[in-house]
Amino acid sequence: MALLNKKDAALIKDPLFDNNPITIQVLGICSALAITAQLEASIVMTFSVIFVLGVGNVVISLMRNIIPSKIRIIVQLIVVATLVIIVDLVLKAFAYELSKTLSVFIGLIITNCIIMGRFEAFALANGPWRSFLDGIGNALGYGVILIIVGFFRELLGTGDLLGLGQKLLGHPLLGNPIPGELSGLYKYGYENNGFMLLAPMALIVLGIVIWVQRSRNTSLIESH
Amino acid sequence: MEKKTDKNSYTIIFAIIMVIIVGGLLALTASSLKGKITANKEIEKKQNILYAMGINENDASNAKFITKDKVAVAFTKYIKKQLIIQGDDVKADDKAYLIDIKKEQAAIKNANYKRRFPLFLGKKEGKISYIVPIRGKGLWDAIWGFVSMDKNMVVQGVYFDHKGETAGLGANINQRFFMDDFIGEHLLDKNNKFKGIAVSKSNNDPKNNDKLDNEVDAIAGSTITGDGLAAMIYSELAPYASYFIALKN
Numbered sequence: 001m002a003l004l005n006k007k008d009a010a011l012i013k014d015p016l017f018d019n020n021p022i023t024i025q026v027l028g029i030c031s032a033l034a035i036t037a038q039l040e041a042s043i044v045m046t047f048s049v050i051f052v053l054g055v056g057n058v059v060i061s062l063m064r065n066i067i068p069s070k071i072r073i074i075v076q077l078i079v080v081a082t083l084v085i086i087v088d089l090v091l092k093a094f095a096y097e098l099s100k101t102l103s104v105f106i107g108l109i110i111t112n113c114i115i116m117g118r119f120e121a122f123a124l125a126n127g128p129w130r131s132f133l134d135g136i137g138n139a140l141g142y143g144v145i146l147i148i149v150g151f152f153r154e155l156l157g158t159g160d161l162l163g164l165g166q167k168l169l170g171h172p173l174l175g176n177p178i179p180g181e182l183s184g185l186y187k188y189g190y191e192n193n194g195f196m197l198l199a200p201m202a203l204i205v206l207g208i209v210i211w212v213q214r215s216r217n218t219s220l221i222e223s224h
Numbered sequence: 225m226e227k228k229t230d231k232n233s234y235t236i237i238f239a240i241i242m243v244i245i246v247g248g249l250l251a252l253t254a255s256s257l258k259g260k261i262t263a264n265k266e267i268e269k270k271q272n273i274l275y276a277m278g279i280n281e282n283d284a285s286n287a288k289f290i291t292k293d294k295v296a297v298a299f300t301k302y303i304k305k306q307l308i309i310q311g312d313d314v315k316a317d318d319k320a321y322l323i324d325i326k327k328e329q330a331a332i333k334n335a336n337y338k339r340r341f342p343l344f345l346g347k348k349e350g351k352i353s354y355i356v357p358i359r360g361k362g363l364w365d366a367i368w369g370f371v372s373m374d375k376n377m378v379v380q381g382v383y384f385d386h387k388g389e390t391a392g393l394g395a396n397i398n399q400r401f402f403m404d405d406f407i408g409e410h411l412l413d414k415n416n417k418f419k420g421i422a423v424s425k426s427n428n429d430p431k432n433n434d435k436l437d438n439e440v441d442a443i444a445g446s447t448i449t450g451d452g453l454a455a456m457i458y459s460e461l462a463p464y465a466s467y468f469i470a471l472k473n
Contacts, residue, residue, distance in 0.1 A: 067229070078246055085253075
């Protein structure tokens with residue numbers, strides 16, 4: 001990236017791979033398990049977190065010298081909550097359909113530990129520009145994992161993917177527009193695995209992602 | 225020396241100023257957008273009602289409402305009459321769609337209050353359908369919907385929605401593969417008594433060919449949402465049964 005010097009570029013790049021908030025820091029797991037049953041939900045959540053973390057980091061960074069240390073956590077919480085509520089209201093007024101898709105995630109954004117974690121660990125000690133990059137980087141790192149997990153869960157669990165999956169795999173017996181007719185892979189005995197839709201499978205898919213990442217880069221393996 | 229920002233007085237003043245700014249900002253945003261949000265909700269409600277009676281833009285497998293700009297015209301075109309049933313009293317009121325079911329459900333805690341039940345009469349291609357709004361509890365939060373019936377309480381179409389059911393599981397109650405199963409289902413049993421429609425995991429009828437069994441096939445992994453939905457259909461539609469029986473006679 002020619003726009004950014006090496007140190008700044010690392011702020012975006014590190015959280016995507018070697019310092020990923022989910023797979024390495026193990027933050028934000030709860031929402032990663034809860035909402036990844038559908039790819040669309042994962043994507044929407046990714047964009048919401050990019051916005052909230054990017055803007056929130058800048059706001060906290062601008063306020064870093066005037067925030068009283070005793071109540072800094074409360075101040076951080078208020079900033080996240082305010083941002084999220086404003087976004088929610090604006091969406092409800094101007095993009096009602098989208099706000100309905102988002103509704104359930106609003107609460108989850110506020111409780112996302114990555115956001116508080118970045119405020120506390122980075123924005124309170126760095127300038128606005130670097131904080132902004134750090135926010136975007138971490139949100140993207142979070143989103144990449146969400147999208148990977150969401151992709152496998154929706155595809156294998158429901159045989160669908162953003163409403164396109166039936167073109168990939170064919171039509172199962174249930175939910176088939178032509179009753180009584182199987183098509184595509186289903187003709188050869190393939191079946192959807194409903195278990196993929198339940199939370200335990202999210203944990204297992206996430207575990208596989210962590211395994212693949214650590215086996216490719218052994219320096220990430222913690223020694224105990 | 226103690227830093228300025230560590231002092232108690234500074235902390236308190238900071239907190240007060242922050243609360244005032246944040247409170248003001250939120251109040252300003254909320255009140256300036258309120259009109260638009262209410263309007264959006266009303267449009268959505270009309271879209272739901274029209275969807276249930278079969279006025280929609282569904283493609284092969286996805287549920288789609290008619291577009292926002294067509295709603296007002298379609299609503300006056302297809303919805304012929306709006307009724308409010310209160311006890312034995314039935315009166316026409318073209319603001320019946322504004323009745324808030326949640327408030328009506330809460331109001332009956334007061335024993336003197338007689339709940340108002342809205343009913344919409346739609347007419348499409350000569351066929352009359354009776355559309356009723358319902359509301360109940362899912363796993364995480366409220367679920368609601370609109371059920372369109374003929375005069376024998378046979379379901380003509382439904383629309384369900386939810387506030388926060390699990391994505392990919394309970395949230396699928398607003399998908400066609402689930403909602404379409406209700407079409408043709410009978411709400412009355414064989415003796416013409418109100419029975420409702422159960423959401424069953426074991427009815428041995430996954431393709432829902434049997435329309436007289438008062439059961440539809442459940443969604444895997446969403447037992448509580450499904451049970452809540454069946455309970456909602458039962459408790460919210462039962463009060464209308466006497467109206468339909470009177471209609472028949």
